[in-house]
Amino acid sequence: MNLQEYQAKELFARFGLPVLPGQVASTPEEAQDVARALGGTVVIKAQVLVGGRGKAGGVQLARTPDEALVKAREILGLTIKGLPVRKVLVAQAAEIARELYLSIVLDRSRKLPLIMLSAEGGVDIEEVARTTPEKIVRHPIPLDGLRGYQARELFQPLLRDGKLVAQAADILLKLWRTYQEGDCQLAEINPLAVTPDGRVLALDAKVILDDNADFRHREWATWRDPEDESPGSRLARDKGLSYVKLEGDIGCVVNGAGLAMATMDLIKHYGGEPANFLDIGGSSNPEKVTAALRIITSESKARAIFFNIFGGITRCDDVANGIVQSLAESPLAVPLVIRLTGTNEDVARKILSEHGLSATTSMDEGVRTVIEKAQEVMV
Ligand code: GDP
Ligand code: MN
Numbered sequence: 001m002n003l004q005e006y007q008a009k010e011l012f013a014r015f016g017l018p019v020l021p022g023q024v025a026s027t028p029e030e031a032q033d034v035a036r037a038l039g040g041t042v043v044i045k046a047q048v049l050v051g052g053r054g055k056a057g058g059v060q061l062a063r064t065p066d067e068a069l070v071k072a073r074e075i076l077g078l079t080i081k082g083l084p085v086r087k088v089l090v091a092q093a094a095e096i097a098r099e100l101y102l103s104i105v106l107d108r109s110r111k112l113p114l115i116m117l118s119a120e121g122g123v124d125i126e127e128v129a130r131t132t133p134e135k136i137v138r139h140p141i142p143l144d145g146l147r148g149y150q151a152r153e154l155f156q157p158l159l160r161d162g163k164l165v166a167q168a169a170d171i172l173l174k175l176w177r178t179y180q181e182g183d184c185q186l187a188e189i190n191p192l193a194v195t196p197d198g199r200v201l202a203l204d205a206k207v208i209l210d211d212n213a214d215f216r217h218r219e220w221a222t223w224r225d226p227e228d229e230s231p232g233s234r235l236a237r238d239k240g241l242s243y244v245k246l247e248g249d250i251g252c253v254v255n256g257a258g259l260a261m262a263t264m265d266l267i268k269h270y271g272g273e274p275a276n277f278l279d280i281g282g283s284s285n286p287e288k289v290t291a292a293l294r295i296i297t298s299e300s301k302a303r304a305i306f307f308n309i310f311g312g313i314t315r316c317d318d319v320a321n322g323i324v325q326s327l328a329e330s331p332l333a334v335p336l337v338i339r340l341t342g343t344n345e346d347v348a349r350k351i352l353s354e355h356g357l358s359a360t361t362s363m364d365e366g367v368r369t370v371i372e373k374a375q376e377v378m379v
Contacts, residue, residue, distance in 0.1 A: 001208070001223070002207070002228075003207040004024075004048075004087070004089075004225070004228075005045060005204060006022070007207075008206060009091075009205045011178060011182055011207060012175075012178060012205050015177050017171060017175065018167075019091075019201070020091050020092040020093075020203070021091065022034070022038070022089050022090055022091025022092060023038075023090055024088070024090075025072065025088055026076075026087050027072075028069045028076060031044060031068050031072030031090045032065045035065040035069075035090055038090065038091070040092065040093070041061055041063050041092075041093040042061070042062050042068055042092060042093055043062075043093040044059070044062055044072050044088050044089070045075075045088060045090075045091070046058030046059070046078060046080055046088060047087040047088060048080050048081075048084075048085055051126070051206075052080075052123070056080045057078060058078055058085065060074070086227070094201055095195050095196050096191070096194070096203070097194050097195060098193070099120075099122035099193055099194075100119055100158065100168075100191065100192040100194070101116070101118040101125045101128075101136070101189075101191070101192065102117050102121070102171070102172065102175065102189045102190070102192045103115070103117075103186065103190070104116075104179045104184070105185070105187075106185045107140065112140040112141055113140070114140050115139040115141060115154065115172065116138055117138075117154055117155075119135065119158045121190050121191045122190070137154065139154060145176075146172070146173060148169060151170075151172040152169040159194070164198065164200060167200040168200050171192065171202065182209070183209060183210045183213035184207055184209055185208045185210045186206065186207065186208040188204075189202040189203075189206075190204050191203050230299055231299065232299040235294065235295055236291070239287065239288055239291040240288070241278060241279065241280055242277070242278070242279040243277065243279075244278075245300060246276050246277065247273065247275075247301075248275045248301075249273060249302055249303040250267055250275055250304055250305075250374050251296035251297075251300055251302030251304070251305035251334075252276060252277065252278055252306050253306070253307045254307075255279065255280050255308075255309050255310060257279045259310055260278065260308075262363075263306070263308045263363070266364070266367045267306075267371065270367055270368055271371065272370070275300040275302040276295075276296060278292055280314075281314075286318060286319075286325050287322070289325075289326055293323075293326045293332070297330075297333070303373075303377040304336070304370045304371075304374035304377060305335070305336050306338075306367065306370040307337070307338040308339050308363060309340040309342070310340075312343060315344045316340045316342060316343055316344045317351060319348065320340070320347075320349075323338070324351060335370075337369050337370040338358070338359035338360070339359060339360050339361065339362065339365070339366030341361045
């Protein structure tokens with residue numbers, strides 16, 4: 001789950017990271033009230049889950065509550081990279097002398113968390129990463145953790161000044177605790193700002209939480225905003241399906257994550273592109289099948305749908321019933337290819353044939369057929 005900046009800053013504050021006070025607002029009037037309560041210059045920031053808000057006009061300073069009203073109205077009217085701005089964060093503004101970049105991210109290839117640090121933070125960090133990647137320092141965090149001297153060593157060449165280095169190192173150690181104890185996949189501060197009076201502050205916050213750790217963080221539920229999730233992802237979560245939307249055109253409904261991965265591999269092997277990863281799980285509730293089809297047809301570019309079921313605990317007849325039931329409720333506009341084998345497959349085949357459907361037992365054949373069907377739809 002991606003957190004909005006105001007939520008990420010709440011998390012940061014819990015771990016003692018230096019964020020400036022602020023509050024989220026959904027109307028210009030609310031933003032004005034917050035600005036009045038904070039006093040002084042405030043920064044008004046679009047709360048949308050994309051980067052580059054600054055460049056899109058979604059981050060603006062306001063010196064007075066009246067100006068905050070005007071700026072908030074403007075920002076609440078924006079659509080940034082396709083996302084309408086529904087909320088703004090109104091926060092105390094800081095003066096900025098320098099902008100650094102600091103993040104901790106899970107590096108899957110190293111199998112370790114990785115610190116990324118750059119003296120050239122701010123709105124152009126993507127540009128820095130592309131054109132001068134050597135300006136981003138990468139430091140994997142060893143299994144036994146991060147020590148104070150290591151944090152100081154990392155910042156020493158960038159900041160020089162002892163007081164700044166000490167503050168920045170303290171921030172890094174706290175960010176590491178946030179990442180670790182907060183179960184993050186990414187914890188990013190950009191800009192990590194140095195003020196003219198020598199303070200180091202987290203002026204922006206980006207956090208991606210590791211959904212696998214959901215069970216040990218009750219508070220996460222309060223952060224989940226249904227409007228930030230696609231309807232398909234929401235339905236998948238409600239029905240207990242693991243679902244990842246992809247860019248291809250072959251919809252997949254599979255039981256078991258391993259088989260789902262193998263199915264995607266085989267589709268790619270034969271030159272196709274999966275439209276999604278979808279695991280309906282070990283049980284075989286017809287409702288899950290209905291939900292699965294609804295998810296795929298509603299939000300992917302699927303030109304054909306492939307069911308790949310290996311009946312173990314999952315009973316093939318239950319899946320067949322689910323398919324039949326679901327098609328009766330809402331017929332499919334694209335071809336359906338079914339492969340099933342295992343528990344109760346004979347019963348399943350009978351159910352399917354009674355409804356004019358058939359199924360192969362061979363995964364290989366099923367995959368090749370569905371790719372062909374998808375191509376036929378294209379022409
Ligand atoms: P992003 O563009 O989506 O990453 O949004 P940021 O929160 O990083 O803001 C973009 C830029 O706005 C920052 O790099 C800063 O230059 C500027 N900015 C953000 N907060 C403040 C602030 O409190 N004071 C000042 N002067 N500038 C700010
Ligand atoms: Mn930023």
